[in-house]
Each structure stands twice: as C-alpha cells, then as structure tokens.
Amino acid sequence: MEADEATSTSEVPEEFRPRIVAYCCNYCAYAAADLAGSMRLSYPPDVKVIRLPCSGKVEISYLLKALEEGADGVMVAGCMEGDCHFMEGNFRAKRKVRHAKRLLEEIGFDSQRLEMFNLSSAMAGRFAEIILEMTERIKKLGPTPLRKGVKD
Amino acid sequence: MIVGDRKPMDEILEMLEPYENILILGCGTCVTVCLSGGEREAAILAGQLRIWGKKEGKNLNIMEHTIQRQCEKEWVDEMRGHVEKADVVLSLACGVGVQLVAEMYEEKAIYPGLNTTFMGYPVVHGTWLENCRGCGNCVLAHTGGVCPITRCAKSLLNGPCGGSQDGKCEISKDTECAWQVIYERLKKKDQLDWMNSYQPPRDWSTAGDGGPRKSVKIEEVID
Amino acid sequence: MKAGSNLEKILEAGKFAVTSEIGPPKSANANVIRKKCGMLKGFVDAANITDNQTAIVRLSSIAAANILLQEGIEPVAQMTVRDRNRIAIQSDLLGAAALGVKNVLCLSGDHQVFGNHPQSKNVFDIDSMQLIRMLKDMRDEKKFECGDEMDVEPRLFLGAAANPFADPFEFRVDRLAKKIDAGVDFIQTQGIYDVPRFEKWLNEANDRGLTEKVYILGGVIPLKSAGAAKYIKNKVAGMMVPDEVIDRMKNASDAKQEGIKIAIETIEQLKNMKGVHGVHVMAIEWEEKVPEIVKESGLLPRPTA
Numbered sequence: 175m176e177a178d179e180a181t182s183t184s185e186v187p188e189e190f191r192p193r194i195v196a197y198c199c200n201y202c203a204y205a206a207a208d209l210a211g212s213m214r215l216s217y218p219p220d221v222k223v224i225r226l227p228c229s230g231k232v233e234i235s236y237l238l239k240a241l242e243e244g245a246d247g248v249m250v251a252g253c254m255e256g257d258c259h260f261m262e263g264n265f266r267a268k269r270k271v272r273h274a275k276r277l278l279e280e281i282g283f284d285s286q287r288l289e290m291f292n293l294s295s296a297m298a299g300r301f302a303e304i305i306l307e308m309t310e311r312i313k314k315l316g317p318t319p320l321r322k323g324v325k326d
Numbered sequence: 327m328i329v330g331d332r333k334p335m336d337e338i339l340e341m342l343e344p345y346e347n348i349l350i351l352g353c354g355t356c357v358t359v360c361l362s363g364g365e366r367e368a369a370i371l372a373g374q375l376r377i378w379g380k381k382e383g384k385n386l387n388i389m390e391h392t393i394q395r396q397c398e399k400e401w402v403d404e405m406r407g408h409v410e411k412a413d414v415v416l417s418l419a420c421g422v423g424v425q426l427v428a429e430m431y432e433e434k435a436i437y438p439g440l441n442t443t444f445m446g447y448p449v450v451h452g453t454w455l456e457n458c459r460g461c462g463n464c465v466l467a468h469t470g471g472v473c474p475i476t477r478c479a480k481s482l483l484n485g486p487c488g489g490s491q492d493g494k495c496e497i498s499k500d501t502e503c504a505w506q507v508i509y510e511r512l513k514k515k516d517q518l519d520w521m522n523s524y525q526p527p528r529d530w531s532t533a534g535d536g537g538p539r540k541s542v543k544i545e546e547v548i549d
Numbered sequence: 550m551k552a553g554s555n556l557e558k559i560l561e562a563g564k565f566a567v568t569s570e571i572g573p574p575k576s577a578n579a580n581v582i583r584k585k586c587g588m589l590k591g592f593v594d595a596a597n598i599t600d601n602q603t604a605i606v607r608l609s610s611i612a613a614a615n616i617l618l619q620e621g622i623e624p625v626a627q628m629t630v631r632d633r634n635r636i637a638i639q640s641d642l643l644g645a646a647a648l649g650v651k652n653v654l655c656l657s658g659d660h661q662v663f664g665n666h667p668q669s670k671n672v673f674d675i676d677s678m679q680l681i682r683m684l685k686d687m688r689d690e691k692k693f694e695c696g697d698e699m700d701v702e703p704r705l706f707l708g709a710a711a712n713p714f715a716d717p718f719e720f721r722v723d724r725l726a727k728k729i730d731a732g733v734d735f736i737q738t739q740g741i742y743d744v745p746r747f748e749k750w751l752n753e754a755n756d757r758g759l760t761e762k763v764y765i766l767g768g769v770i771p772l773k774s775a776g777a778a779k780y781i782k783n784k785v786a787g788m789m790v791p792d793e794v795i796d797r798m799k800n801a802s803d804a805k806q807e808g809i810k811i812a813i814e815t816i817e818q819l820k821n822m823k824g825v826h827g828v829h830v831m832a833i834e835w836e837e838k839v840p841e842i843v844k845e846s847g848l849l850p851r852p853t854a
C-alpha cells in the first residue's frame with residue numbers, strides 16, 4: 175500500500191525534483207532505508223542519506239549547512255521516542271531541530287523545509303512514506319531560494 | 327562564569343549591514359560553557375548569516391574563528407591574520423572580550439554579538455542563575471554562601487522584606503527569596519547571629535559606584 | 550519627647566492611637582489631598598502619606614505632607630529606600646523636618662517591577678533598617694550617615710513597618726527586635742485578617758519584652774468585596790486572608806458593609822490585646838469610610854495631645 179503510493183509519485187513529471195538531505199540514525203532510519211532498498215520499496219530518488227551514529231549527533235550547523243548549500247529540504251530521522259540506543263539522543267535531536275527551525279524563522283527562511291521524523295529499523299514502508307511526505311511538502315514550497323549560483 | 331545571550335537577529339543584521347567580509351569570532355571560555363558564544367554558536371550564526379545572505383542575493387563572505395579567550399592580549403593578538411581578512415568582526419565574547427578586541431584592532435569595526443547578562447552558574451541544564459555582582463566586598467561568609475546583593479531583588483542586608491512569602495520573592499513566584507534561603511542555611515549551621523544583629527550601610531564605592539575599578543597585584547607588576 | 554508630634558504625645562500618654570493613610574494623586578492636583586484631609590480631620594491622630602506606593606508615580610509624599618500640615622492634619626511621611634540614595638533621603642528629610650513634618654515611616658518600598666516604570670533603575674543604597682538608624686543618628690547624635698555633624702537636627706518620630714504574615718515567620722519577631730535596636734519608635738503592621746497569626750507574633754514580642762520598647766499600631770484594611778479579599782490573599786505578596794473572612798465577604802448581602810464590620814471587629818480585638826498601642830486604618834481610595842470605622846470602634850473623640 176505504502177509502496178504503491180510511493181511508486182506513483184515518483185512518476186510525477188520531472189520539472190521539479192526536490193533535493194532532500196536526510197540525516198539518519200544508524201540504528202533506525204538508516205537501517206530502515208537499507209531494508210526499504212532490499213525490499214525494493216520505491217521512494218523519490220533525490221534523497222541524500224547521511225548516516226549518523228545517533229540522531230542526537232546532528233549539529234544545528236549541519237542542518238543549516240545543507241540548506242545553505244542548496245538542499246530543498248532537510249530532515250533528521252531518529253528512533254521512536256523512548257527507543258534511542260543512547261537513551262535520549264532522539265530527544266536532543268528533536269530539540270535541535272526545533273531550535274534550528276526558530277533560527278530559520280528568525281532570518282525569514284521557511285522552516286517547513288526542515289523536519290524531524292521518528293521510526294524504527296523495521297519500518298521500511300514508513301521510511302518510504304516519510305520521504306514521500308517530505309517530498310510532497312517541498313514540492314508545494316517549490317525550489318529553495320538559495321540555489322541561485324550553486325553548482326549542482 | 328560570565329553568561330550572555332545572543333543579540334536579536336535584527337540588531338545583528340543592522341550592525342553588519344554595510345559589510346561583506348564578516349568574521350564571526352567565538353570565544354572558548356565562559357560563553358562556550360554557557361552555550362552562547364563558542365565555536366558551535368559561531369558556526370550556527372555563520373550558517374544563519376550565509377543563508378540570509380543568499381536569500382537576499384548578497385555576496386557575503388562569512389568567516390568563523392574561535393580563540394581560547396578574547397579577554398587576554400596574547401590570544402587576541404594571535405588571530406591577527408583572521409581579523410585582517412575581515413571588514414568587520416562580530417565578537418561572540420562577553421563585553422570584556424569585545425572591548426579588548428576593539429582596543430587591539432582599533433582600525434576595525436568590532437561589534438558585540440551578545441548581550442552580556444551576568445555572572446552565574448547553571449541550575450539545571452539550559453538555565454543559568456545570577457549569583458554574584460562583583461561588589462568588591464564579599465559577605466558570603468555571613469550569609470550561608472548565598473549572595474543577598476545579587477539574589478535579593480532589593481539587595482537588602484538586614485533580612486527579608488515584608489514581601490517574602492512561601493519562600494518566594496515578592497517580585498515573582500518564579501524567584502526564590504534569597505533571605506529565606508539564607509535564613510534556612512544559617513539556621514541549619516546555627517549561625518543566625520549575624521542575621522540577627524544590625525548590619526550598617528555598605529560602602530558601595532567598591533562595587534563600581536566609586537567609578538571603574540582596578541585590581542593591582544603588586545607582586546606581579548613589572549616595574 | 551523625641552519629636553513632640555501629636556502621635557508621639559498620644560502614645561506617650563498611654564492612649565490608644567489611631568492613624569490612617571492618604572494616597573497622593575497621580576497628578577499635581579493638591580485638591581485631592583485637601584478633600585481627603587477634610588474626610589479624616591478630627592478622626593485620626595495622624596495620617597500616613599504613601600511614597601509612590603506600589604512603585605507608581607504619585608505626588609511626592611513630603612509635598613503632600615506639607616499640604617496636610619496646612620490642613621491641620623498631622624502627617625506621617627513615608628520614605629522608601631527604593632528611589633533615593635542616602636544623600637537624597639537625608640536631604641529630603643531635612644527638608645521635611647524644616648517644613649514641620651514630625652513623623653516618618655521608614656520602608657523598603659515595593660519593588661519597581663510592580664509599578665508603572667518597571668524599566669527604572671532601583672536604588673536600595675541602604676535598607677529600611679539602616680534608614681531607621683541613619684535618621685536616629687541624625688536626630689539624636691546630630692550626625693549625618695557619614696559622621697559629619699549638623700547644627701539643627703531633624704526631630705522626627707521614627708516609624709517602620711512590620712509584617713507578621715511574611716516569611717520566614719520565625720524571623721519576624723527577630724526582625725522587629727532588630728528594628729528596635731536600630732532605633733524605631735513606632736511600628737505599623739501589615740493589614741491584619743488572620744488574627745491568630747498576628748497574636749502569635751505579638752505574644753512572642755510581648756514575651757521578649759519588645760512591646761515595651763516600641764509602640765505597635767495594628768494594621769486594618771477594610772475589604773470592599775470577596776474578590777478583593779481573594780486578590781489580596783493570592784496576589785499580594787506578604788498578605789494573608791483566611792478562608793473564613795473570604796466566605797463572610799462572599800455570603801454577605803452587602804459586602805462593603807461586611808468589610809467595614811470585619812474591620813471594626815478586628816479593631817475591637819486589637820484594643821484588648823496586650824502590646825498593641827493603636828490602630829492604623831488603611832482605606833486607600835475609601836478614606837470616607839474611616840470616620841465610621843473609628844466611631845463604631847468606640848475610638849471617638851480623639852484625645853487632644
């Protein structure tokens with residue numbers, strides 16, 4: 175079901191394919207992405223997955239950096255709340271994302287381009303769905319205003 | 327430690343408005359520990375400014391650099407190369423650091439990126455409490471280690487005012503009454519004598535009301 | 550006689566004193582004060598003039614005190630340490646004494662965050678305890694705070710506040726003892742609703758012999774409504790209103806009359822307590838009720854000192 179939906183959207187005409195950077199926790203999202211791959215679940219392809227040892231390891235400056243360098247959307251994916259391998263890394267990530275959103279709003283940049291998600295390593299379908307959700311959101315927002323002059 | 331808060335973005339943008347080569351200068355001591363002006367915060371602010379610059383179509387060159395201490399000449403001098411490349415330095419140090427940098431790079435525009443707020447320690451992660459105003463004549467020996475100058479909203483010396491209730495200060499239910507805390511501490515130690523006897527007016531000339539203060543360690547002065 | 554004020558004479562003569570309070574206007578309108586004087590004249594021995602109460606700017610307490618003198622009511626000028634340093638306080642009180650003011654009430658003052666200028670810088674150069682001692686030394690030693698001497702000293706009868714309802718409760722009698730040690734002549738207490746708590750404080754003061762060293766005037770504030778009672782209980786730092794009082798106000802058919810009745814009952818109780826030398830009736834913006842309260846409490850006519 176989830177996979178079907180994902181398949182159909184990836185066939186949308188290609189005038190704008192959002193480039194998304196996904197900072198993924200090694201223990202959940204990254205594993206789920208792997209699983210999604212081996213299950214051949216399809217999701218929009220323009221996602222750059224970056225593996226972190228824990229979502230809590232993400233730095234606000236990484237999130238800003240990805241946007242600054244031209245990502246249309248940035249996401250952080252960590253374990254389900256309460257299931258962090260390092261106790262509360264995903265809560266730290268949540269606070270950091272929340273703060274990064276405030277920092278973006280402060281300079282008049284739409285903070286919807288940044289989001290935090292939670293899932294477990296078994297949720298391959300959910301992973302595909304999250305990517306799709308984020309892609310849809312960014313499509314509505316359009317390309318990042320920061321890409322002018324950035325080399326692809 | 328010295329605690330500060332980053333200035334509002336509007337104010338920062340206004341200060342930086344005329345410049346293109348901008349150095350965000352972090353400080354590795356107090357403001358690093360209080361999470362307002364260290365390497366990490368310098369990177370964040372630099373990231374914000376870069377995004378803002380691109381969005382506004384400006385051609386900004388945002389540089390970041392953090393030194394161990396902006397309040398000591400040796401460290402400030404060492405970063406000359408970084409400062410020279412910039413038109414403006416936005417210092418994320420406390421006001422002390424900003425002043426020393428401004429003094430050593432007189433020809434440069436040196437601006438404060440923080441509002442320096444107070445001296446204090448974290449009570450819980452993420453929350454700092456003001457504890458000392460550097461009054462120059464410490465009374466902590468008599469007050470159970472709680473500063474009435476700083477933590478009593480009226481800097482009283484002779485015990486709690488009539489607004490102290492349920493351990494809270496009259497100014498807000500979120501603020502402890504320092505004198506309630508002092509009373510309890512002294513009672514525990516059986517040291518209420520000082521609090522029970524009349525304390526004369528203080529000499530505030532040591533507290534900065536006598537003009538800017540200087541501390542001379544005569545044994546260290548090289549003549 | 551320390552200052553020879555009417556209030557001092559009445560207390561010295563062992564008579565039960567009555568003071569009240571006038572809040573100056575938030576304008577330069579002297580007539581507001583004159584009108585209030587008209588209401589109180591003959592019913593009180595002296596009237597306090599508040600000093601920018603709750604940190605809201607009002608006509609100066611010393612200027613208002615001067616108007617009281619013109620109107621034939623003895624003023625008790627309130628002086629807080631919130632807005633003036635020791636230079637200004639000494640100067641202002643020399644001026645007050647020169648104008649004929651003979652009573653001063655020494656206060657810390659409500660913090661300025663409560664007022665209409667919360668951005669202002671506060672002073673708190675000295676505290677209320679130190680203010681008492683400073684004025685005592687000016688009066689009795691003819692010395693300024695710095696030790697310099699003067700030739701004509703301000704002869705002031707020195708008052709201070711005491712709040713038996715503030716915390717830490719155990720320190721409240723100690724604080725009274727400190728004020729006596731600092732040189733206070735009379736005390737006006739915070740408004741009393743919780744009579745048992747007041748008595749507890751008073752008994753300890755009696756036991757320690759403190760009520761023989763200072764005159765105590767019990768504070769009474771008539772309530773206007775159950776809402777006001779609840780507000781005082783919950784929102785005013787350092788005040789207590791027992792639930793019985795709130796209930797009485799709630800159930801009364803005429804709340805205002807009930808408030809007056811409670812005030813009169815409290816005064817009746819205070820009159821019979823050892824160690825209480827008078828009452829201080831605070832009816833700010835309700836001054837017209839003071840005569841009724843004083844009369845119904847059997848405190849008329851006021852003695853001529």
Ligand code: SF4
Pocket residue numbers: 457458459460461462463464465466473474475476
């Ligand atoms: S008494 Fe003075 S030096 Fe001591 S903690 Fe307080 S402000 Fe600091």
Ligand code: SF4
Pocket residue numbers: 477478479480481482485486487488489490491494495496497502503504505506
């Ligand atoms: S309530 Fe306590 S802390 Fe607040 S001003 Fe009064 S004595 Fe100081």
